[in-house]
C-alpha cells in the first residue's frame with residue numbers, strides 16, 4: 001500500500017557527465033501495477049534504485065524529490081521490496097530458508113513469526129526445495145524465485161522488479177510471472193521493468209515510458225499508450241506488441257565444408273552428447289531449457305573448455321580448438337559469454353573494443369576506425385571512456401558482443417547475444433550479425449529469444465535437460 | 472583446490488553438537504596454555520588427549536589427516552631452523568656439523584616445538600571441521616555478544632568463497648578468448664597470474680558492493696534491533712565443555728610440572 | 738542515521754570482509770609457499786616474504802578509513818585462513834588480532850584522519866614488528882638472538898614496511914582506477930566521462 005510521487009526527479013551517477021534519468025514527474029497510486037518501459041540506458045534501473053532508497057548520497061547527484069507515502073525513500077525502505085536483475089548477487093545467506101528469513105530478522109519480526117512467513121513466501125513462488133537447500137546450488141530461475149520470495153516475505157507495500165525473467169527459459173519465465181501474479185494482492189503497488197512487453201502486459205494495468213534524454217514519453221493504460229504512440233514508440237526502441245519484424249534469413253544454403261564440427265561432445269555433469277556443425281554463411285541457434293548445458297557447449301565449441309568426451313574439429317586444423325594458442329584462437333573464433341562482465345579485461349569501453357584488433361596486429365588507425373564504427377552502430381559512443389562495469393544491463397551486453405565483432409573472426413559463438421536489448425539496439429545487433437553471415441561468417445548463437453530465432457536463425461539445435469544425479 | 476566451507480564431520484556427534492562459541496572457547500582455552508612450555512611431553516600428552524576426543528566430535532582420523540598435511544611441511548621447517556640456529560647445543564653429539572652440530576638437546580627442543588605445533592593446531596581444525604559457518608556467526612552474536620552487523624557481513628562475504636573458484640575459471644577463459652595467454656614464457660605466466668588474481672579481487676569487491684546494496688534493500692542497516700530466526704543456546708553441557716577444557720589443560724601442565732620437565736619459553 | 742562519520746556503513750563491513758576473505762585464501766597459499774619452495778631460503782632470510790601476512794591490516798584501513806578497520810580486516814583474514822586450514826592453524830586466532838592492533842595503533846595515533854604513504858609504511862612496519870616478536874618468543878624459542886631472532890625481526894619489519902605498507906597503498910591506487918572503490922574516499926578522484 002504505497003503511493004509514489006516523483007517531482008522533477010533526476011540522478012547523475014558519480015563519475016558521469018550525463019544524467020541517467022532526468023525531469024521525471026510521476027505519481028503512482030496505491031495498488032497500481034505499472035510497467036516501466038524505455039530504451040536501453042534510459043535510466044529504468046536507476047529509477048528503481050532511487051525508489052528503493054539505494055542511491056547513496058556519495059554515489060551521485062540528485063535533482064528534484066522522491067516521496068513514498070510522503071517520506072524519503074531512505075526512510076521508507078521498510079515498505080519497499082526490490083528484486084534486481086542478477087539474482088545471484090542478492091542472495092545473502094548459505095541456505096535458502098535462511099536467506100528468506102534474513103530480511104525478516106533485519107526488520108525485527110518476532111522469531112515465532114519468521115518461519116511461518118518464510119514457508120508462506122516460498123510456497124507462493126513455488127520454490128521446489130526444502131529450506132536447507134544451498135543457495136549456491138540453484139539454477140538461474142530457481143535463484144530468481146528465491147530472491148522474489150525473500151522480498152515477498154517482507155510484505156512490501158511497493159514491489160519493484162527489474163527484468164525478473166531475463167535469462168530464464170520460457171517455462172521458468174512463466175513460473176516467475178505466475179509467482180508475481182499469485183503474490184499480488186490489492187495492497188501492493190507494483191513497478192515492473194521489462195523490455196519484452198507482450199509477456200508482461202497481463203501483470204499490469206498501466207504503462208509508463210521513459211524518454212532517453214529525460215522526462216516521460218507516454219503514460220496511461222496499455223491500450224491507450226500503444227494505440228496513441230505505438231508507431232513512434234516502436235521507432236524509438238520500445239517493443240510494442242504486434243509489431244512484426246521482417247525475417248533476415250540467409251539467401252542461399254551453405255556450400256562447402258563446415259567451419260566447425262562437434263561430434264558427441266560431452267562434459268561431465270554439464271553437457272550430454274551434442275553433435276552439430278557450424279557452416280559458413282549460416283546462423284545456427286542453440287536453444288534449450290535452463291541448465292541444459294548450452295553455455296558449457298558454447299565454451300567447448302569456442303575452444304575455451306576441453307570436452308570430457310567426443311571431439312571438436314574446426315578450420316581443418318589437426319588439433320581441437322582448446323589446444324590452440326590464444327592468438328590463433330582469437331583470429332579464428334570469437335566468443336561472447338553469457339555474463340558480459342565475465343569477459344571484460346580493461347577498464348574503458350573503447351579499450352575493451354581495441355584489445356582484439358590490436359592483438360591481431362592491426363595498425364593504430366585501423367583499430368581506431370573499427371572501434372569508432374562499432375561504438376556508433378551500437379549506440380555506445382557517449383560511453384567510450386566509461387568503465388565497462390558501470391554500464392546498464394543492455395549496454396554491457398552490446399559491448400561484449402561488439403568485442404567479438406571487432407575482430408570479425410570466421411566463426412562467432414555468441415551466448416544470449418540479444419538479452420536486455422530494446423527494439424532498436426536489438427535490430428541493430430541483428431543487422432550486424434546478418435551482414436556478417438551474408439559475408440560468409442559462421443554464427444552460432446545460444447538463445448532464449450524466440451524473436452531472434454524467428455528472425456535470423458537458419459537452423460536450430462535444441463539441447464535437452466540433463467538427467468541429473470540427485471544432489 | 473576447492474574450499475569447502477561446510478562441516479565435514481558427523482554433525483550429530485555429542486561434542487560436534489555443542490554451541491559453536493563453546494567449542495571455540497574450549498579449543499582456545501585448551502591449546503593456548505601449551506604455548507608456555509618448550510618440553511616435548513606437554514604437547515605429546517595434549518595431542519593424545521585430542522586424538523582420543525576425536526570420535527566424540529564425529530571425526531574420523533583419516534578425514535582429519537587430509538586436513539592437517541600442510542602441518543608436516545611446517546614441522547620440517549621447524550626442524551631445519553632448530554638445526555641451523557639452536558642457541559643451546561647441549562646433550563650428546565649425534566652428527567657433527569661444526570656450528571650446526573645436531574645434538575640430543577637440539578632434537579629435543581625441535582621435537583617439542585613440532586609436537587606443540589600439532590597440539591595447538593588440531594583443536595582449531597576440529598572446531599572448524601565440525602561447525603557450520605552460519606551457526607558460528609549466530610552463536611557469536613547471540614551468545615558472545617559479537618556485533619551482529621559485523622558477524623553477518625563477514626558471513627555473507629565468506630559465502631562467496633566457493634564462488635571464487637568458478638570466477639577464477641571464467642577469468643582465465645575470458646583472457647584466452649580475447650587472445651591473451653602466456654604460452655611457455657615463465658615471466659609472462661607470472662604476469663598473467665598476477666593480472667588474473669587482481670581481476671579476481673576486483674570482481675570480488677564489485678560483487679561485494681552489489682551485495683551490500685542488496686543487504687541494505689532488505690533492511691540490513693535499518694537501525695531496528697534484529698531478531699534471530701535461528702536460536703543458539705548456551706546450555707549446561709556447553710559450560711561443561713569449556714570447564715572440561717580448562718581442567719584438561721591444567722591437568723596436562725600439572726603432569727609435566729610434577730615430573731619436573733616444564734620448560735617455560737621466557 | 739549516517740551522521741556519525743565513524744559509523745561503519747554496510748558497504749564498509751562487506752568490503753572489509755571480502756578483503757579479509759580474499760586474503761584468508763592468499764594466506765593459505767602463502768603458507769604453502771613459505772613451507773614449500775621458499776624453504777630453500779633459510780629462516781631469517783625467508784622473512785622477506787613475511788609482509789604479505791600483514792597486508793589486510795593496512796589495506797583494510799586505507800580503504801575503509803574508520804576506527805577498527807585494520808583490526809577487523811586482519812583478524813577476520815586470520816580466522817578465515819584458520820577455517821580453510823593453514824599450517825599454523827589455530828594460533829593465528831591469537832596472533833592475527835595482536836598484529837592487527839599494532840597497525841590499528843598507528844592509524845589511531847593519527848586520529849584516523851591521515852592515510853598517506855608515511856602512515857601506511859609505519860603501520861605496516863609496526864604490525865610486522867609485533868608479529869615477529871610474537872614469533873620469536875613463541876615459535877623460535879631456544880634459537881640464538883644474534884643469528885636468528887634479531888635478524889628475523891628486522892627483516893620482517895622491513896618486509897612489512899614494503900609489502901604491507903607500500904604494497905597496500907599501491908594496491909588501493911590500482912583498485913581505485915577500476916572504479917570498485919567509488920563509494921569510498923580512497924576511490925573518489927577520477928575524471929568525469
Ligand SMILES: Nc1ncnc2c1ncn2[C@@H]1O[C@H](COP(=O)(O)OP(=O)(O)OP(=O)(O)O)[C@@H](O)[C@H]1O
Pocket residue numbers: 013014015016019020021038039040041042043044045046047383390391392393394395420
Ligand atoms: N553505477 C553506475 N555508474 C555510472 N553510470 C551508471 C551506473 N549505472 C548506470 N549508469 C549509467 O546510467 C545510465 C542509465 O542506466 P540504467 O541502468 O538505469 O539504464 P536502464 O534503463 O536500466 O537500461 P537497460 O535497459 O539497458 O538495463 C546508463 O547510461 C548507464 O551507463
Ligand SMILES: Nc1ncnc2c1ncn2[C@@H]1O[C@H](COP(=O)(O)OP(=O)(O)OP(=O)(O)O)[C@@H](O)[C@H]1O
Pocket residue numbers: 139140167169269270271288289290291292293294295296297338637640
Ligand atoms: N563451472 C561449472 N562447474 C560445474 N558445473 C557447472 C559449471 N557451470 C555450469 N555448471 C552446471 O552445468 C549445467 C549446465 O550449465 P550451463 O550454464 O551450460 O547451462 P545453460 O544451458 O547455459 O543454462 P542457462 O539457460 O540457464 O544459461 C548446470 O546444471 C550448471 O549448474
Ligand SMILES: [Mg+2]
Pocket residue numbers: 044045046392393394
Ligand atoms: Mg536496467
Ligand SMILES: [Mg+2]
Pocket residue numbers: 294295296338415
Ligand atoms: Mg547459459
